[in-house]
Amino acid sequence: MSEDREPVLSVRGLKKHYPVTKGILRREVGQVKAVDGIDFTLYEGETLGLVGESGCGKSTAATSLLRLEEPTAGEVIYHGEVPEETNRKTPLEKLRTIRGDDEAREPNDVVGFSQSQLKRFRRKAQMIFQNPTGSFDPRMTVGESVAEPLLIHGLDDPTERREITEDLLERVGLDADDYDRYPHEFSGGQKQRVALARALVVNPEFVVADEPVSALDVSIQSEILSLMRDLQDRFGLSMLFISHDMGVIREICDRVAVMYLGEIVEVAPTEELFRNPQHPYTQALLASIPTPDPRQRGLGIELTGDVPSPDNPPSGCRFHTRCPKVIQPDGLDLPQEQFRRALDFRHQVEGGDVDADGATELARARQSDAATGDITRDDRRRALRAEFDLPDELDDPAAEESVAAAVDSVLDDDLESAGERLSDTFTTVCEREKPELERTDENHVAACHLVDGSETVETATTEVADD
């Protein structure tokens, strides 16, 4: 489907790192890698969904590709013109050129745009935010708010501005008379309609919508979604639609990109993704959506733990610390659940999160009812295993030996040898090697060692470097 469509925006290797500073000199002690090298292409007239848990960097991706925040690295190629290179540069840009650290960029790379180019670019690219209340000035009438972009982009005639605005308010299902009302007089859904009108008033080519319906009731949600679909058809818009809600994504998107910890792990057409998810993270996301059918209870695959911190992302596949399908090494033959738990145990030991005292505490908590008698070494051993849901005897003798030895080392407060012992046995390719994006279908790519694609692709885009 993407073959005959023109790309509007190609994002390549986009990164946004935030420095972590410390002390009065604001020494940089680390970096939060909010977005860490993502690629995707947005085609004309399509809606591309960007989905992931909170903290995975989806909003940062949106703001840095519009340069509301300066990206750290990468290219954002805009295919709908703008360039017309001007020589006017801000002092900062001049300084950069003099210092020579401004790498050579494509002329139509948004990251390299000058301020005046950026202003023209933003006529083509608009954004809608999650919180409709926070995105309006309470002292401006909604008409003024909607008309403001027109003024900024040089439409000086007030009557014409008003005419365009009133027309647009009607198109989003409001009344022309609403021009003179204030934001507080509108409900959340109506405010989101006004936000849509404001985004469309400059006749943009694409719109970035950051969780536009998350703050709304379900009954209002579907109203707004159907309005967005409608307007998209009428204005021929392309849309980057950011959401954490798989249901909403399914409703409105043509293609979906799944993000985890600053990286895109899977891209596929919507129905294909829902029918045939390849990446275990996508599968887990889909499984945790509560279905509105009380006969289908049980929340599917459980993801243990929270998203790891992006300032020190896990090596290899970033999902391996939570992945229920993490790959076992050749020598091991454990039920998948036991392997997962053994790995959790290993990570905790390596992180210094368990120790002998902790085991004693656990053992005491477990026998708190009886509350008498001393706690034997055996009690502590059992408590420790129970804490990680490890059975008393693992199904693989080699694994069992290793876990038993590690538990004993932990009880002797010798975490180092416990960690060594475990990391010798419980290794996984997911931790050592970063999976490449594999193509499984014409438009379907996923980055997982389990996925056996027809070819390995450099980027998640279908058109590969044609310029």
Added chain:
Amino acid sequence: MSLLEVRDLEVTFDTDSGTVHAVDGVSFDVDRGETVCIVGESGSGKTVTSESITRLVKEPPGRVTGDRVTFDGRDLLQLSKRRLRKIRGDRIGHVFQNPQGSLNPVYTVGRQVAEAIRLHEDVSKDKARERAVDLLDRVGIPKAGERYDDYPHEFSGGQKQRVVVAMAIAANPDLLIADEPTTALDVTIQAQILRLLRDLQDDLDMGILLITHDLGVVAEVADRVVVMYAGKVMESGDVFEVFENPSHPYTQGLLDCLPGRGGGSDGIPGSLPDPKDPPAGCRFADRCPHAIEDCRTGDQPTLVPVSGGDHEASCLYYQVGYDASVVRSPADRDADADAGDETFTDGGLVDGTETGSCDADGGMRR
């Protein structure tokens, strides 16, 4: 007798521009070991209902009246403030939507949990600390002993909600009222919290009253459902009955507009009626695809049994003399979904759907 029996509960708020009827004659029961979900749009009065059970509603401007709210044989509406305080937290635990707002940022998490324990039990500081660590461990905070001295900002959203749950169950309550406990969380974390609530319920044999707007969550955890709209109960009954045989047009509309079902529904056109001056007849009549003239006169129709068990709906069509098949058949529903094409009929104002919004607005204009 049920653990909690709410009969004909009414809550009103006096505002400068009139009296808001937030809850208007709501009745339901919660039993031990049972999960009852109250579901509805924002502004339907579900939160006020849950808060008025333990009289957390500020009085004045609020006023909680009603036939009775019996908890374990005692009428909470008649109790003195001191007695109520003993019941809150001790016998009835509360979990609110926003875990951030439920925790004090300047105290350590452990201290706050220990405080919840010492409020209801006369125990030493050390003993309270021990109990607090146990509780944190029980709600699934890893390394509870070490995290005891951490501050709320050092916890993730899901963990904060776990801490709030720990505080709510500190005194082994008989009833847990959870107001949108997972709305601020990601789906993967939401699944973890729902599972936690279910496990705790099994352990403690608690009754749970869960307030939510998400029918997916309802389907996942509820035993019984109460559907509220504009302060009235529209439909209630066993979760299987309500989902498989939704009888009130409002419930049908809510189920239809769940995203991701491929239906491409246009939602329920219109918005909630003015709570200061509710319309005559059925409150939902203005947005109902089946509404007839009779729906707009008299009072809200009484709840009548519509199918097996205690499944009831408040819709005129189920009363004697009307043709119930109009609203009952799903085929009809689909046909009508197409007819309701004018999505944009809600151009009107929303006048103070939330109480006190007038004051806030006045302030903004100035």
